[in-house]
Amino acid sequence: xxxxxxxxxxxxxxxxxxxxxxxxxxxxxxxxxxxxxxxxxxxxxxxxxxxxxxxxxxxxxxxxxxxxxxxxxxxxxxxxxxxxxxxxxxxxxxxxxxxxxxxxxxxxxxxxxxxxxxxxxxxxxxxxxxxxxxxxxxxxxxxxxxxxxxxxxxxxxxxxxxxxxxxxxxxxxxxxxxxxxxxxxxxxxxxxxxxxxxxxxxxxxxxxxxxxxxxx
Amino acid sequence: xxxxxxxxxxxxxxxxxxxxxxxxxxxxxxxxxxxxxxxxxxxxxxxxxxxxxxxxxxxxxxxxxxxxxxxxxxxxxxxxxxxxxxxxxxxxxxxxxxxxxxx
Numbered sequence: 001x002x003x004x005x006x007x008x009x010x011x012x013x014x015x016x017x018x019x020x021x022x023x024x025x026x027x028x029x030x031x032x033x034x035x036x037x038x039x040x041x042x043x044x045x046x047x048x049x050x051x052x053x054x055x056x057x058x059x060x061x062x063x064x065x066x067x068x069x070x071x072x073x074x075x076x077x078x079x080x081x082x083x084x085x086x087x088x089x090x091x092x093x094x095x096x097x098x099x100x101x102x103x104x105x106x107x108x109x110x111x112x113x114x115x116x117x118x119x120x121x122x123x124x125x126x127x128x129x130x131x132x133x134x135x136x137x138x139x140x141x142x143x144x145x146x147x148x149x150x151x152x153x154x155x156x157x158x159x160x161x162x163x164x165x166x167x168x169x170x171x172x173x174x175x176x177x178x179x180x181x182x183x184x185x186x187x188x189x190x191x192x193x194x195x196x197x198x199x200x201x202x203x204x205x206x207x208x209x210x211x212x213x214x215x216x
Numbered sequence: 217x218x219x220x221x222x223x224x225x226x227x228x229x230x231x232x233x234x235x236x237x238x239x240x241x242x243x244x245x246x247x248x249x250x251x252x253x254x255x256x257x258x259x260x261x262x263x264x265x266x267x268x269x270x271x272x273x274x275x276x277x278x279x280x281x282x283x284x285x286x287x288x289x290x291x292x293x294x295x296x297x298x299x300x301x302x303x304x305x306x307x308x309x310x311x312x313x314x315x316x317x318x319x
Contacts, residue, residue, distance in 0.1 A: 215240055
């Protein structure tokens with residue numbers, strides 16, 4: 001027991017138990033595997049952009065820039081709230097940590113609402129692949145449709161991760177309410193790593209899907 | 217806490233920069249700016265929010281190795297698709313064949 005709980009210099013550079021270090025390493029290895037999960041989606045995008053540049057840029061221009069930018073701001077802010085909550089949980093300020101986690105869940109829900117609104121617009125504008133699909137200014141409609149396959153696959157996969165992340169954050173919030181000390185702070189930190197990763201994926205999806213070919 | 221607020225402000229400033237720059241026609245520099253700013257934002261999140269700045273070397277190693285593995289996938293997969301002539305069957309369209317544009 002004493003070895004298990006001995007204070008050691010761990011991953012965050014702060015004093016923590018060996019359990020903390022193990023949890024961090026486990027989460028980072030999991031995130032490394034998640035990169036290989038999202039990576040091929042970006043590869044498909046890059047290939048399409050290379051092979052059908054005009055159609056991909058026209059299709060990218062037809063996405064909603066305002067919604068995409070707002071969503072990026074929401075996710076970046078939620079990540080900051082998550083980092084603040086993890087810091088407070090570590091300092092033992094459980095009430096403040098819970099408030100931060102509440103903000104994370106609300107920002108995540110706002111993100112999903114905006115995304116849902118966007119999907120609704122896409123549906124009405126005929127941007128969902130299938131019969132009736134049409135992108136203005138795209139010479140090659142079939143290639144533009146491939147862009148929207150990537151768009152929907154990437155954003156839906158990302159939204160699924162946001163939903164899972166919100167569930168994890170809610171779980172941590174409940175844990176802090178019951179007063180779980182070191183374990184609670186550790187779980188907030190580990191779930192935070194997952195949340196930040198989901199934010200990282202969006203940071204790259206945003207320019208790829210919303211900004212490409214805006215000025216051309 | 218002060219660091220978190222500063223990093224958050226930096227992230228939003230970078231977001232404004234990338235959104236604004238993408239509307240100005242700069243040719244190839246548009247794509248370069250977008251990728252560079254996305255990488256800068258990712259570095260801020262990883263270093264400060266995910267605490268890689270103060271972590272032990274092992275965690276940084278895991279992060280770097282995962283990026284290298286992804287780089288290999290892009291490099292080798294990309295080299296294949298870019299340099300090889302793809303033989304298609306007689307009935308296969310050279311372009312993606314879908315029902316688009318037939319409305």
